[in-house]
Amino acid sequence: MSTITREQLSRQLHWRYxxxxxxxxxxxxxxxxxxxxxxxxLTPSSFGLQPWKFVVVNTPALREKLxxxxxxxxxxADASHLVVFAIKKNFSEADVAAYIKSISDVRGIPVAGYHDxxxxxxxxxxxxxxxxxxxxxxxxxxxxxxxxxxxxxxxxACPMEGIQPAKYDDILGLDxxxxxxxxxxxxxxxxxTDKYAALKKVRFAKADVIVTL
Amino acid sequence: MSTITREQLSRQLHWRYxxxxxxxxxxxxxxxxxxxxxxxxLTPSSFGLQPWKFVVVNTPALREKLxxxxxxxxxxADASHLVVFAIKKNFSEADVAAYIKSISDVRGIPVAGYHDxxxxxxxxxxxxxxxxxxxxxxxxxxxxxxxxxxxxxxxxACPMEGIQPAKYDDILGLDxxxxxxxxxxxxxxxxxTDKYAALKKVRFAKADVIVTL
Numbered sequence: 017m018s019t020i021t022r023e024q025l026s027r028q029l030h031w032r033y034x035x036x037x038x039x040x041x042x043x044x045x046x047x048x049x050x051x052x053x054x055x056x057x058l059t060p061s062s063f064g065l066q067p068w069k070f071v072v073v074n075t076p077a078l079r080e081k082l083x084x085x086x087x088x089x090x091x092x093a094d095a096s097h098l099v100v101f102a103i104k105k106n107f108s109e110a111d112v113a114a115y116i117k118s119i120s121d122v123r124g125i126p127v128a129g130y131h132d133x134x135x136x137x138x139x140x141x142x143x144x145x146x147x148x149x150x151x152x153x154x155x156x157x158x159x160x161x162x163x164x165x166x167x168x169x170x171x172x173a174c175p176m177e178g179i180q181p182a183k184y185d186d187i188l189g190l191d192x193x194x195x196x197x198x199x200x201x202x203x204x205x206x207x208x209t210d211k212y213a214a215l216k217k218v219r220f221a222k223a224d225v226i227v228t229l
Numbered sequence: 230m231s232t233i234t235r236e237q238l239s240r241q242l243h244w245r246y247x248x249x250x251x252x253x254x255x256x257x258x259x260x261x262x263x264x265x266x267x268x269x270x271l272t273p274s275s276f277g278l279q280p281w282k283f284v285v286v287n288t289p290a291l292r293e294k295l296x297x298x299x300x301x302x303x304x305x306a307d308a309s310h311l312v313v314f315a316i317k318k319n320f321s322e323a324d325v326a327a328y329i330k331s332i333s334d335v336r337g338i339p340v341a342g343y344h345d346x347x348x349x350x351x352x353x354x355x356x357x358x359x360x361x362x363x364x365x366x367x368x369x370x371x372x373x374x375x376x377x378x379x380x381x382x383x384x385x386a387c388p389m390e391g392i393q394p395a396k397y398d399d400i401l402g403l404d405x406x407x408x409x410x411x412x413x414x415x416x417x418x419x420x421x422t423d424k425y426a427a428l429k430k431v432r433f434a435k436a437d438v439i440v441t442l
Contacts, residue, residue, distance in 0.1 A: 018241055018244075019237075019241060019381065019382055020237060020241075020381045020382065022260060022261060024231040024381075025382060028231055028232060028233075029267070029268055030271065031231075034273060047235060050235075051235035053435060054242070054435070055239075056438070057432050057435050057438050058243065058430070058432060059373070060247060060376060060388055064247075066438065069438055069439070070438060070439050071440045071441075071442060072440065072442070073442050074441060075442055078442060118433060122431045123428055123431065149362070153365065156369035156370050156372075156373065157369050157370075157373040157376070157388070159369075159373060160372060160374040160375075160376075160377070161374070162373075163273060163373075164378060165238055168232065168233045169233065169235065177275050188442055193440065199366075217271070218328075218332045218335045219270050219271060219279065219331075222266060222267070226285060227282050227406065228284075228285045228287060229284060229286050229288055229401055
């Protein structure tokens with residue numbers, strides 16, 4: 017069995033926090049980073065369509081430029097890793113076709129009917145703006161999965177909506193890749209000086225958040 | 230240490246799938262369910278504002294009614310548990326104030342400046358529709374966290390966007406609670422007859438999904 021105990025889950029979810037200062041000297045090992053990339057790849061999505069790419073920015077000069085597009089938040093440059101969660105800008109029927117091909121490659125079975133269900137849902141009843149909103153929702157599943165996966169491995173992370181997506185797209189050349197940045201996460205290890213690490217976690221009480229009917 | 234190994238993470242993320250048929254006889258233990266509710270409560274959100282509630286529907290008659298509002302997907306009635314991920318409908322400055330109070334209750338420190346930052350971001354530059362979109366993004370972080378947490382514990386789950394949110398709100402009386410349903414997840418244990426359990430997982434290759442710059 018590779019399941020974990022309730023206590024492990026609880027402890028790691030309590031351990032994580034939105035890391036404010038990363039130790040710039042501590043890097044995530046290539047093995048751990050590969051596991052986190054795999055967790056991104058395995059994220060579930062609507063119909064399984066994966067309307068996204070995950071842009072991992074390693075080049076220091078790019079990371080420094082992105083600080084200016086992130087309201088000067090230093091995590092963007094100091095953290096071991098930076099992932100930009102980006103959606104496919106003009107999600108099209110060709111993307112559905114690529115996915116259908118991927119299903120039949122992997123499973124070796126025909127899936128013709130599924131194509132029509134997806135096209136019906138995404139192209140007959142939604143316009144481009146509604147499709148972008150749909151893709152925007154999916155990418156937050158990936159963010160949630162990434163943050164939890166990182167916590168399980170003992171890797172610190174910080175989700176960041178406080179970025180200027182258009183500037184990110186420009187600095188990283190995402191337009192040319194057919195992508196739009198939505199949200200980012202930094203990952204690495206907390207600095208000893210990060211005062212947020214010691215603060216008690218603030219959440220509404222379970223009784224205020226869970227409604228049982 | 231309560232961290233887990235890369236192999237555990239990878240195996241559990243591969244093990245999970247969107248469960249199509251649940252075993253109606255197998256219930257999640259109260260202890261495991263409490264751990265999953267805790268994972269929902271601990272989900273990170275923008276500014277920590279938690280613009281949500283998680284509606285756990287246990288009443289069989291309600292679950293049956295919801296099947297009709299879910300394009301007849303039986304998971305909604307058959308799974309051990311059903312969670313409706315709902316956002317606060319009219320997220321207001323009073324919600325920000327409640328959160329500020331919660332911070333100062335937990336941490337015992339004044340946080341006056343933070344109030345203005347949040348109000349500036351959410352009420353000065355966004356209208357009600359943009360705030361609902363913002364809350365809608367956050368709730369998908371909770372969905373991603375929930376699915377991964379369930380997988381870690383060996384609990385099956387199925388995220389479901391194929392619901393009629395307005396009918397859900399009506400059946401569950403969510404309007405009166407100031408909530409709007411967005412997406413649901415069923416959780417429990419796969420039925421031995423679920424043919425989807427044995428299918429190979431379909432994901433685009435890492436090289437097609439991860440862009441390294």
